[in-house]
Amino acid sequence: MDHTPDDTGRTPRERYRAQVRSEIKTHAWEQIATAGTSALSLNAIAKQMGLSGPALYRYFANRDELITELIRDAYRSLADTVRGAADSGADLTTLAHTLRTWALADPQRYFLIYGTPVPGYHAPDDITAISGEIMAVLLDTAVTLVGPDAGSALGAHLDGHREWAGDHPASPTALHKALVFWTRLHGVLSLELAGHFGGMRFDPAVLFEAEVESLRMPLA
């Protein structure tokens, strides 16, 4: 048999490793969706896969590394999703719906990013870098949106602390809109996903829609 790398540049063994790794992650997501992140257990995953517990240590150094990887994947997925939408010419409304669809598809994935923080946990730099990518997409979309708005106090403040925008050439108003796009939609989405609209009988989609439209209005 020929075990030279295939056209993806990976040997069979590498491909096998990658596949098992991803299978582990799939089972990890299932556990998180079923019982929450704190219930994630390497032994339980191994059992589900018909492996012994220690086998997983061939693929992840320890439990923390697995969780960090899941967080990374969640960020990556979100960043790719919004970037993909923006590159396909999505306007603000379409982008917002893309975000909502992504969140509803897997609430626990959303909460792994935007849910309760674990005291003392700090994400590695490459993950915070992905946050920056997401912000960049929001800024791109915000600049296409800005009309002849009057400047806002927040816009001016943000303009005075532009570091977070990378070197994005967004106007103060666009900075303001991008940030508020994020916070308003997160406000609605996270309450919806957490079930806080449960007893109430209205349709969360209508609320979401209203908040999306609010972003088209001039600021303060």
Add this chain to the structure above:
Amino acid sequence: MDHTPDDTGRTPRERYRAQVRSEIKTHAWEQIATAGTSALSLNAIAKQMGLSGPALYRYFANRDELITELIRDAYRSLADTVRGAADSGADLTTLAHTLRTWALADPQRYFLIYGTPVPGYHAPDDITAISGEIMAVLLDTAVTLVGPDAGSALGAHLDGHREWAGDHPASPTALHKALVFWTRLHGVLSLELAGHFGGMRFDPAVLFEAEVESLRMPLA
């Protein structure tokens, strides 16, 4: 010694019990603040208090009951805080700042209410009732705020599903404003508390302020 009830109507033993219960809860909050809710352990609390593990079972039937009690206390505290502010004549801005102060005082308490939900957990009815109290305060404040706004699509939709407002006689616009008060401020607050503005150098208070002011503008 006289062991008849004192003027609060409780015997010394009852007062002692109540005090130990509250001491247990205090230590529980410390643990949650330090290492997150999933790290909450009855044995660890007992150790901190210089008691044996089983002693705590005199005060709480089990771990779940303790956690539920903490959640109840968190809701109660929030409801009392906003109700107190409103009764002291707080307007929308003051109420918003009261909320922010309450949240910043103990982020983990905030997240116990509004953070990542535990799949499968359903709060008992008396707790969801407290949600209603909070909503009532928001509605009270919203009605004082409403000007000659044009009706919104969301307002009309909410008016068609008024059950969640109890029998509060708020106008459609007021319903809309109350709900958006909640979601917008939660959006900003939860991202701030979770540290998502960490790397960015702007002042979250300015963003919060801007969102509070946004509530004074006419809706869509």
Add this chain to the structure above:
DNA sequence: TGTACATCAGTGAACGCGCGTTCACTGATGTAC
């Protein structure tokens, strides 16, 4: 006020459990010549 009894807080031993993780190993797969 004093004594007999009931209540109840707290203890220490013990339970079974599942966890993360290590280690020395077997056996299959891949590599070099």
Add this chain to the structure above:
DNA sequence: TGTACATCAGTGAACGCGCGTTCACTGATGTAC
């Protein structure tokens, strides 16, 4: 193509740990007469 060796996936036993929870108990506190 065949053989010798190296790599590496996975196993099973074992570790120590802390967890929630039960149980039978002791001793202090409160109650009734």
